[in-house]
Amino acid sequence: MTMKEKTRKQYEARAKIAKAMAHPSRLLMLDLLQKQEMCVGDLTDQVGADQSTVSKHLAILKEVGLVDVRKEGALSYYRVTCGCLDGFFSCMETVLLSDLKGRQNSLK
Amino acid sequence: MTMKEKTRKQYEARAKIAKAMAHPSRLLMLDLLQKQEMCVGDLTDQVGADQSTVSKHLAILKEVGLVDVRKEGALSYYRVTCGCLDGFFSCMETVLLSDLKGRQNSLK
DNA sequence: TGGTTGTATGGCAATTTCGCCATTTGATGT
DNA sequence: ACATCAAATGGCGAAATTGCCATACAACCA
Numbered sequence A, B: 001m002t003m004k005e006k007t008r009k010q011y012e013a014r015a016k017i018a019k020a021m022a023h024p025s026r027l028l029m030l031d032l033l034q035k036q037e038m039c040v041g042d043l044t045d046q047v048g049a050d051q052s053t054v055s056k057h058l059a060i061l062k063e064v065g066l067v068d069v070r071k072e073g074a075l076s077y078y079r080v081t082c083g084c085l086d087g088f089f090s091c092m093e094t095v096l097l098s099d100l101k102g103r104q105n106s107l108k
Numbered sequence C: 001t002g003g004t005t006g007t008a009t010g011g012c013a014a015t016t017t018c019g020c021c022a023t024t025t026g027a028t029g030t
Numbered sequence D: 001a002c003a004t005c006a007a008a009t010g011g012c013g014a015a016a017t018t019g020c021c022a023t024a025c026a027a028c029c030a
Helices: A003-021 A024-035 A040-047 A051-063 A085-105 B003-021 B024-035 B040-047 B051-063 B085-105
Strands: A067-072 A075-080 B067-072 B075-080
Touching (some): A003 A024, A003 A051, A003 B003, A003 B085, A024 A040, A024 A051, A024 A075, A024 B003, A040 A051, A040 A075, A051 A067, A051 A075, A085 B003, A085 B085, B003 B024, B003 B051, B024 B051, B024 B075, B024 B085, B040 B051, B040 B075, B051 B075
Antiparallel strands (some): A067 A075, B067 B075
């Protein structure tokens, strides 16, 4: 494996994580699950989509390691695994705000 | 606009940013542009894709405000606008590492 | 003015994502 | 065993993404 090859794989791995977050419902779910663990039914209510849809979203988040499951009887309790999501979200806010400012300036 | 409506829009706005980052080439470009501004031709060499492809990737990054352009003659110099991308990337690394650990533990 | 270089855009086929319905699987209780 | 509830999976059409080719556009130079 060449060096270039290696870094390419690294960016692909990162992109997988970004892709897992690249959906409004999944961002909402991450936000909720960061505050407290929840089962699929509760999340389904909050998101307002079909249960199967929510279940698939959770599978995507789990696949990249952003969330983890704990099964208790028939219920599956999901939770966020990493503590660095706040940094993620606040960076997004920064981008959104600075972008807004930039657009305002371009109107002057 | 209802309250729910408003937060839904917020998550859509965030998802747009995450989506803009959800591609290996664009992550590489952000990495490069964070170190120094570059023109499209240089980026095209680094990424190893068609010039039109790179140009479209840049348009996506610019659309969400992650990069900005400075035109100098026939050249377009792009650069990263926000200083918080390192947090983004390090969080991704954290997720990748903890996910790796989790998978190792599950083999024990 | 015509030619060259750097960048952006139109178009299009291939691939991926999305969300619902229907169904299956698993655990629990009767 | 059977019914029930929670969750996961198969499938499929609709929508979005991706990347290249061809082309247009813009600045520069001869």
